[in-house]
Amino acid sequence: MGLLDAFDVEKRKLELIDKALAKNPRKNDKRICICGHPLSRHDETNGMSCRPARFDCPCVRAVAVLEVPDNRYFLARNEGSGEKHALMRGIFMAQKGMPDRFDDEAKLLVELKCMNPACGNETNLFPVRCDVDFYRIYDSNKDQGVTMFYCETCREIYYDSDEAIAAKRQMIIKNNT
Ligand SMILES: [Zn+2]
Ligand SMILES: [Zn+2]
Ligand SMILES: [Zn+2]
Numbered sequence: 001m002g003l004l005d006a007f008d009v010e011k012r013k014l015e016l017i018d019k020a021l022a023k024n025p026r027k028n029d030k031r032i033c034i035c036g037h038p039l040s041r042h043d044e045t046n047g048m049s050c051r052p053a054r055f056d057c058p059c060v061r062a063v064a065v066l067e068v069p070d071n072r073y074f075l076a077r078n079e080g081s082g083e084k085h086a087l088m089r090g091i092f093m094a095q096k097g098m099p100d101r102f103d104d105e106a107k108l109l110v111e112l113k114c115m116n117p118a119c120g121n122e123t124n125l126f127p128v129r130c131d132v133d134f135y136r137i138y139d140s141n142k143d144q145g146v147t148m149f150y151c152e153t154c155r156e157i158y159y160d161s162d163e164a165i166a167a168k169r170q171m172i173i174k175n176n177t
Contacts, residue, residue: 065110066109073093116151
C-alpha cells in the first residue's frame, strides 16, 4: 500500500494538478539570473524586484546566465563576491544535490569572458558584487544588486584605482554609443 492510499485523495486528480502546474510558464523557466536567483522570482512591473525566498534581493538588472534542470537550489542569500556569492553557492548546492543531472543538463547562457570592456579575457571568472558604476564593493558593504564577472586582474583593480576610473570611462562611452 502506498503512502498516498492513507489519504482521501485521488491519484487521477493529483496527476491533473501536476500537469497543470507544469504548464505554468513561471514554473517552467529554469533560467538563473546573475544575482544567483531564478529569473522566475524576478518581477519587472514596478522597477526590478527579486524575491527568491522570504527575503528581497536588491538585483537591479535581470541577466540570465544559466539554465538549470531544477532551480530550487538557487535561493541563497548573497553574502559577498566569489565563494560568498549566491550564484556560486547555488551551483555548488545543485551539484551536491543532483550531481549527474546538473552536470549533464545545466548550461551557460552567456560567454564566459571578463565583463570589463577594456579587458574581455576569456578565462576563469569571479562573480564580483559591484556598485551601480561597476566598481567592486567590499563584502561588508550593502548589496547594491549588481554582479559582474571579472577576471583575476580586473577584480582587484576594480576597487578604486586609476585603471578602474579609465575602464569605467570606457564603459560609459560604450553604453552611450
Ligand atoms: Zn537577479
Ligand atoms: Zn536575486
Ligand atoms: Zn579582466
